[in-house]
Amino acid sequence: MNNSNKIPNSGALIPGFNAADDYTKYHERLLGDQIRNDKFRQAIAQAVKSGDIVIDIGAGSGILSLFAVEAGADIVYAVELDPKILAIAKQKVKEKETADKIKFIQANFLELSPYDIPQKADVIISETIGTVGFEEGILTLFQSAKKFMKPQAVFIPAELSMFAAPIYMHPRLERELVSCKAALPVSNIQLNQLSKTQKEGFDFLAAPKKIADIDLYKYKSPSIKSTHEFKIAIGGELCGICCWFEAHLDEHIILTNSPAHPMLHWPQTFFKSPFKFKLEKEDSLGVTFKLLSEEKYTLFIFDLMRNSIKTARITGMFMH
Ligand SMILES: C[S@@+](CC[C@H](N)C(=O)[O-])C[C@H]1O[C@@H](n2cnc3c(N)ncnc32)[C@H](O)[C@@H]1O
Structure with missing residues (x-):
């Protein structure tokens, strides 16, 4: 689906967590940033084609993985370091019809090998963007992502x-x-x-x-x-x-x-x-x-x- 106007707003995709601690509150803050969510959703809708393989590095609540499924992805490998947010994401995604399209992996992405992600990706997404862009380690994450991508794979963000x-x-x-x-x-x-x-x-x-x-x-x-x-x-x-x-x-x-x-x-x-x-x-x-x-x-x-x-x-x- 390439028309992002036709898809429900992000709040409807992942309703509130009733966050009890700072870490889940942090993820709620991300979900509440409508400009961020909408721009990622539009970019994902443009990049992901029906049947694509997608990797979401630092999947958090799973919001971007869900956007990729909406856009037509066949499989999304949703990699997340933190077991706590990953457990919430799994729970939220389980309620969806398309749940089987998202494969959650709890790991440090930098430590994964092609054994862990056996398919090469068409699109690689990561919202590990810090307040000055680089301080959450996006450079090393995307460098490491290169071994999992098809030659013409798309990165989001690209620059x-x-x-x-x-x-x-x-x-x-x-x-x-x-x-x-x-x-x-x-x-x-x-x-x-x-x-x-x-x-x-x-x-x-x-x-x-x-x-x-x-x-x-x-x-x-x-x-x-x-x-x-x-x-x-x-x-x-x-x-x-x-x-x-x-x-x-x-x-x-x-x-x-x-x-x-x-x-x-x-x-x-x-x-x-x-x-x-x-x-x-x-x-x-x-x-x-x-x-x-x-x-x-x-x-x-x-x-x-x-x-x-x-x-x-x-x-x-x-x-x-
Ligand atoms: C800014 S949050 C984004 C979460 C989600 N993708 C979103 O857009 O709402 C970044 C996430 O990346 C995860 N993360 C950071 N470094 C990671 C790594 N090396 N491997 C896997 N996950 C990582 C963090 O735990 C955090 O949940």
């Missing part, structure tokens, strides 16, 4: 980018930052949720720039390096770097948590500078960005140069 802007943040807003789990000194904040008056509490000192742009089909290396020059448009104290992602689910369907776009469940991410320093209008801020994604962690490094002088290094580490 993932990361954006960054130097930011001034009023101490009042800094106090509202929410620490990311096991990722200090990185924090989250929903800049696009702030009221107009609060908004006066932060400024992007320069226009945002795309600092990473990865084609997930072609990507091979576990690291990314890029260098950028930000022309300071508004003088002020640099407190850190604010980042977000843009995911191309296909050529036309784009999902982004940019603060300039409607709010999703993903906040923006604030990489805090170890110290604050003043930037004047017209100053140049050089940023060398490095990312290293390994099986268990993703490391982000920003080396900052104020008017060509090495000024600060910001690091952030995410475990996965």
